[in-house]
Amino acid sequence: MTSLVVPSEPTGVLSDAWRTCVGTGRLNLALRRDHHESLALAQSEIGFRHVRGHGLLSDDMGVHRPYDAAGHTGTRYGFSYVDQVFDAWLSLGIRPFLELGFMPSGLASGSQTVFWWQGNVTPPRDYREWADLVQHLVRHAVDRYGLDEVRRWPIEVWNEPNLTQFWQGASQEEYFRLYEVTAAAVKDVDPALQVGGPAVSPGADDWWQPFADFVTDRDVPVDFLSFHAYTAGPAQHVPFGTYQSLRPPEVLLEQFARPAQLLAGSRLAGLPAHVTEFSTSYRPDNPVHDTAYQAAALAPVLARGGDLVDSFSYWTFCDVFEEEGVPTTMFHGGFGMLGHRQVRKPVFHLYAFMARMGRDVLQRGADHLVTRGAGGRLTVLAWQPVGGSEAPPETDRHALRLTLPVGPTASRVSVHRSRVDEQRGNAFTAWRHLGRPASPTSRQLAVLEEAAQPERSTTSLPVADGRVELRIELERHEVTLVEIDVVDDETPPWLDDARILGRAGDPGQGA
Structure with missing residues (x-):
């Protein structure tokens, strides 16, 4: 890793x-x-x-x-x-x-x-x-x-x-x-x-x-x-x-x-x-x-x-x-x-x-690029390194861990990730599963357009001493974009998401 x-x-x-x-x-x-x-x-x-x-x-x-x-x-x-x-x-x-x-x-x-x-x-x-x-x-x-x-x-x-x-x-x-x-x-x-x-x-x-x-x-x-x-x-x-x-x-x-x-x-x-x-x-x-x-x-x-x-x-x-x-x-x-x-x-x-990357380069490596943009927004482009035809086949997983600077005043950051790999954001794979239709029907075309969208997710991570630790697990042939913004938490003190379903302490709710 x-x-x-x-x-x-x-x-x-x-x-x-x-x-x-x-x-x-x-x-x-x-x-x-x-x-x-x-x-x-x-x-x-x-x-x-x-x-x-x-x-x-x-x-x-x-x-x-x-x-x-x-x-x-x-x-x-x-x-x-x-x-x-x-x-x-x-x-x-x-x-x-x-x-x-x-x-x-x-x-x-x-x-x-x-x-x-x-x-x-x-x-x-x-x-x-x-x-x-x-x-x-x-x-x-x-x-x-x-x-x-x-x-x-x-x-x-x-x-x-x-x-x-x-x-x-x-x-x-x-x-x-x-x-x-x-x-x-x-x-x-x-x-x-x-x-x-x-x-x-x-x-x-x-x-x-x-x-x-x-x-x-x-x-x-x-x-x-x-x-x-x-x-x-x-x-x-x-x-x-x-x-x-x-x-x-x-x-x-x-x-x-x-x-x-x-x-x-x-x-x-x-x-x-x-x-x-x-x-x-x-x-x-x-x-x-x-x-x-x-x-x-x-x-x-x-x-x-x-x-x-x-x-x-x-x-x-x-x-x-x-x-x-x-x-x-x-x-x-x-x-x-x-x-x-x-x-x-x-x-x-x-x-x-x-x-969507920022202007300032903080780091470049064999499997990633880290930039900072306007307002301090961090972006990480990560990919699984690949070889040519004579190289061994790429593995099913590739991992990296980055400790990123977000500033001394931040306590939490939002993490928005977009993923493309052999399954995600991959209309070609979906087309093969459809039987490689030469001229897709309107229904098949809708399936392909949906399959072509990257998988997107948003979570948040704590900041310690002005830094956040980001772990990225990549699938085979994956390219992923991670966008990190400092959270300005505006949650009123009386809100409790654990109570939304009327179940006190429900682990399925909350940040």
Whole structure:
């Protein structure tokens, strides 16, 4: 059992890099009502600042519209869908994190595509026309939303160009050319706009130094670095699903730290670093995303990741997502922290718990984070530490004991606990017990929504010498939030709860 005395004075400030950005499906899906409803829920309980997704320039957004008819040839730029998406996001208090991609078919140099929805991943056939496209998009955003607003939107060039699936041939030379042209086009609109990259996937160490050398030698602007982090191994496909081995969650933190290590001493050292995608699995059909394990694995990452990077964006906030086609079942291993019909997954609760933490860090450990917030309120996020696929299975119980400072004048504190584990706050477990219905009935959906709620309890504890002893017993893969407030007891002296049922001394009543 972990047993620790928590210090009274803060050891630091809790970074909120974990909610600077969150991912979403391709931008055309943001036109759907369920996307908007899911984002509204995430914003009300968590409050992200930016959202990033693929496909801003793909054909289904209708931005790049070349024409050749009746003696007229040229390109028309359409922003009706883009405006609807950005207007809706901004109305919910969340800004775009612009990913420039994929290639419009009318500008593409080839036919290679990725995903069910066929995003084109070839270089532009004409880089001057690509620059015009970028400038029209950015100028339109500035005209519509104002320069001060758009300066707060990071602009990322492409997605995972180190993979042949996302960039034809995974050519560094061709990507560097794309980056240079794009950065110049963005800066020509306004030098203070933020542009960055290279948005590489894990394992792309061989890209960082060449990228640094290129932008240094040619004096290409770079305002931030972007990259991705995942812990899953090769895909083991089954019909409509994938299984993968998993590395320990600490690997994510190692990946967060890696670019800064590789770029030390270069011109890019010290630039803001944004992990624009992270999770356990990089597959949109791996059931690990739906489990309590997912929440327990990512708890230490949220607690510590902000010490390493400026943002790390969970991929994604909801299951409105179609990379491998339209999902065929309610739970299908989707990336989202919200399932279909806004059913909360355990990892959603982890984020909602983090949103209720205080600003001042009193202590961080391998299985807990203790903070103090406004008015002296203490919050404890605790989790069962988990390993990867090669680690022994987690035990059924994990315990910790913390002696917490609450102040010399307190005599009692209230303790409000919210729990998520294999059974509590776990709609995936309930769905399995229901027989995994592909399209739940209204009754089954009501059961899932109820099962998705954390178990909540409230009690109180005595204070001795300004401290309270908190014992937390965690179930397998549990993540729990404990909120502690000093009690200002207003109970009148004539009240006796033991008399409520007319039984003097009834042990079932009273505090």
